[in-house]
Amino acid sequence: MNKKAKWTLLAIALLALLAGLAYYIVTKKYYPKVKDVAYLHLDLTSDTAQVQAGLEVQNRIPLAISIDSIRYSLKGENMLLGWGQMTSSYTLPPVGEEVLDFKMLLKHEAYRQHLQTQKGKDSIKIAVKAEIYFDLPFISAQSITLNRNITVPVPKAPAMKLQDVQVRQFSVDSGYSLLFKVDATNQNLPKLRISDFQYHLRIGDSLVIEGQVDSTFRLQKGDDVLEVPLQLKTSDAVALVQKVLSDDKKWNYHARLKAVVQSDHRLLDKFDMAVEKTGVFPVGGFGNQKNYMPVLRQVKKVEVVSGEEQTQLQADVVVHNPSPFPFYIDSVSYFIRHQGKLIASGKKDFEVVLPKNGNQRLNPRLVIDEKAYQQLMSRVQGQQTATLELELNLLYNLPNAARQKIILNRQVQVPVQKQASIKVAGLTVQELSPEEGAKLLLRLQVQGGDVPNLNIKNLDYTLQLSEGIEITGKTQEPIKLSSGDSEVEVPLHLSAEDVNQLVQRALKGSTDWSYDLQATANLTSSHDFIQNTKIELDFQGELELGKTSGTGGKKWVPHITKIDTLQLVIQYDTAWVKLHLQVKNPLPVSFKIDSLLLTLSHDNGTIAVAREEVGKVLPAEGQQAAWVTLGVNYSLWQEYLKEHQEEDSLSIQETVTLVYSLESLAQQRTSFQNAFKVPTPGQPVTALQKVKLKGFSFTKGILVDGQVEVKNLNVKQLEVKNPTYSACVENLLDVCGTINRTYQVAQGESIVNVPMNFGIGEMFRAIVAKFTSKGKSRTVYIKANATVNTSNPILQNTWVKLEMWRKEVLFPKKKK
Secondary structure, three states: OOHHHHHHHHHHHHHHHHHHHHHHHHHHHOOOEEEEEEEEEEEEOOOOEEEEEEEEEEOOOOOOEEEEEEEEEEEEOOEEEEEEEEEOOOEEOOOOEEEEEEEEEOOHHHHHHHHHHOOOOOEEEEEEEEEEEEEOOOOOOEEEEEEEEEEEEOOOOOEEEEEEEEEEEEEOOOEEEEEEEEEEEEOOOOOEEEEEEEEEEEEOOOEEEEEEEOOOEEEOOEEEEEEEEEEOOHHHHHHHHHHHHOOOOOOEEEEEEEEEEEEOOOOOOOEEEEEEEEEEOOOOOOOOHHHHOOEEEEEEEEEEEEOOOOEEEEEEEEEEEOOOOOEEEEEEEEEEEEOOEEEEEEEEEEEEEEOOOEEEEEOOEEEOOHHHHHHHHHHOOOOOEEEEEEEEEEEEOOOOOOOEEEEEEEEEEEEOOOOOEEEEEEEEEEEEEOOOEEEEEEEEEEEOOOOOOOEEEEEEEEEEEOOOEEEEEEOOOOEEOOOOEEEEEEEEEEOHHHHHHHHHHHHOOOOOOEEEEEEEEEEEOOOOOOOEEEEEEEEEEEOEEHHHOOOOHHHHOOEEEEEEEEEEEEEOOEEEEEEEEEEEOOOOOOEEEEEEEEEEEEOOEEEEEEEEEEEEEEOOOOEEEEEEEEEEEHHHHHHHHHHOOOOOEEEEEEEEEEEEEOOOOOEEEEEEEEEEEEEOOOOOOEEEEEEEEEEEEOOOEEEEEEEEEEEEEEEEEEEEEEEEEEEEEOOOEEEEEEOOOEEEEEEEEEEEEEEEEEOHHHHHHHHHHHHHOOOOEEEEEEEEEEEEEOOOOOOOOEEEEEEEEEEEEOOOOOOO
C-alpha cells in the first residue's frame, strides 16, 4: 500500500473519528435542552382560549440551531381538549439561551364541555405535552419534549353584594327613581357584561314594587361599585306617595336584584346573579306629607255677599296639587266667627278633581245660614261694618289616612245691614172716659232697614196693668210700615171699670205704674228671608198718661203747682194754716172733688187736721184754685220738736181721704197715705239775740236794730220782700213798722238786722220792767206779712201772713 493511500485512509479514519466525536457531543452531551419554563398559563382572549408557554431553551454547541416546528396536545381528565402543530422561526444562538413563546390553542367546544362538567370545582388541571423540533448540521431533525400540568381556575360569576337601596330622585320636577348600589368583584373573567336586571322591592307590610331595568354594565377585572338606577313606574310612584300620605309609618324594606352576567369570550357560558338586602329607608327619604298635599297657591277673592234672597260666602282660589296623582275634593265647609264666637257654619257637596302635578281654579259658593247671619246683624246694629273671621275648608280623602282638608282663613269686613226690628217704645193713655172706657196707644218702634213692603199682621197681645187690669186682644187689619225707621201706634181699649181703678191708683199716688206686655205677631215682606216670620214681644215699661207722660206714677197724682197765699195763725197752743192753692190735674179725665180730709200725725199723735167741703171740679189736664184750712195742735207739735231736737228730722204720716165723682158716675171714696220727714232744729228757727241802739228821731222815737238769728234748714234760696210787722207786749210795748227792703237769707244759720223804733215812754217802761218784773209772764201778740220767694217753684211770690199770740217771759231771772 502506498504512502498516499495510507495517508488517505488515515485522514478518513480521523474524519470519521472526529465526526463520531462531534455526533456524540451534539447528540448526547451537548444536546439542546429546556433549561426552564418561564411561564405556562391559560390565556383567554376575545375569541380564543390558549395555553401560552414560555420555554427557556439552552444551545450548548457553538452552532446556531433552528427551531423547525412544534407539535402539542392539551388534555384534561380523560378528555382531549386541544392539539395541533405549528411552525416556528425561532433560532437558538450558538452556545446561548432563548425563551421560546408558544401558543397552544384549546378546542372551543371540547373546552366548553369540559368546563360544564367541572362547575362544582374551583380549578382544573390541564396536561400540556409538546414536541419541539429543530435541525442540526449533518444530522436528521431532532426534538425536545415538554410535559407539564397547569392548574387553571374554573370561570365563575363575579362576587356581588347589594350594598344599599337609596332614594335617587323623588319629586315632580326631577322624577321618581331609586338607586341600587352593588359591590362587584371580577376575579378572572374577561370583559363581563351585566344586564337584564330584575328587581323586587317590598316596603312595609304590603307595598311591592317590581320590574326590569334596561341597563348594561361593563365589569373589568377587580372591584367596582355598580349603581343601578331604578326609574319608577307612575303606578309605583303613586303607591309610594300614597304611603307617605297615609298613617303607615313602616319604611323597612326587603330588596332582591337579579341580573344576567355574560362574557365577551365565546368559550364562557352566561351566569345568573341574585343579591338581596333588608334595610330601612331613612325618615323623610320619600319626602313628607306636606310635599304632596294640595295647597292654596293663590287667593283671588274671599267675601260675604248679601243678596235679596240669600247671603253667600264666595271665594275664588287657585289650588296646587304637587302629587303625581289627582285628588278628588268631594265637599266644602265653612265657619263664620265674630269676636271669636261661632256665628254660622255649614257644608255642601263640591265635586272637583285636582289634576296631578298642576293647578286648579276653584269658585265655591256657599249659602250662609240666613237666620244666624241676621242674628249677627241685629247684634251689631249701629256699626258701619263688622269684622268676620272666615274659615273655608276643601275636604278630600287620603287612602288609609284620616280625612284631609285645605284650610283658608281670612278676616273680612262686611257692611252692617239695617234690619227690620220691632220694639216697644211706650204705652200712652190717649183717651180716658169713665163712661166709654179708655184708649191706650201701644207705640212700636220699627226699624225697617232695607226690607221692602214690611207689614205687621195678627198682633195678639196680653197687657197686664197692675194686679187687677189685664187687657187682651188681636189686631184685625195689617199694619203697614214705611221703609226705614218709623213708629206705629196700636190702639188698646179699657173698660169703664178699669178706668175707675186706674184713676183711683193715680189719686192714691201709686209709685208702681209698670206694665207687662206680651205679644206675638207675623212680620211679612216681599223679601224671601222675611216672608212670614213670627216675632215675639216681651216688654216691661211704665204707663204714660197723655201729655203728662213722665218718669213715675207720682206725676199722675193731682198736685199743688202754686201757693198764692199762706196764712199762719198761732194762738197759744192752737194753730191754723190757711192756704190758697193752685192744683193741677194731670189725668186726662175731669173729676169733682166733693170733700177732703187731711191728717198729719206722729207716733199715733195727731198734729194737724183739715176738713174741707171743696165742691170743685178739676178739669182734665187742667188747674183749679181752692182754699184749704189746716188745724194744728201747736202745743203737741212743740213737744215733738223738743223731744226730737237732738235728731236731724221728724217723721210725719200723712193720711188723705178723698171723696170725688168721675163725671156722671157714682161718687167714689179713696184713702191713701204718705210719709215724709221735716227737719228738727235744736233751738227756735228765729230768735232775737240783742237790740242795738241806732239813734233818736223826734217823729219815730228811739231807733234800734234787732239782731235776729235765723236758722234756714230747708230752702236754698230764701227771699223776703218788704216785710210789715206789728208787735204788742202786754202793758209794755206796742211797736209797728214797714221795712222797704229785700232780705236774702242763706241756707244754714245767719243774723238778720231788723230796724225798729220805740217811743220814749215805751223804752222807759221796758227798762223799769227789766229790773222790777223779772220772771213775769206777759202776753205777746205779733202780726207780720211779707212776699216770699224760694227755689221751690210752688213758693214763688207767695204772700205770707203771720199772727201769733203767746205767753213769754221777756226778762228771765238769772240762775244763782
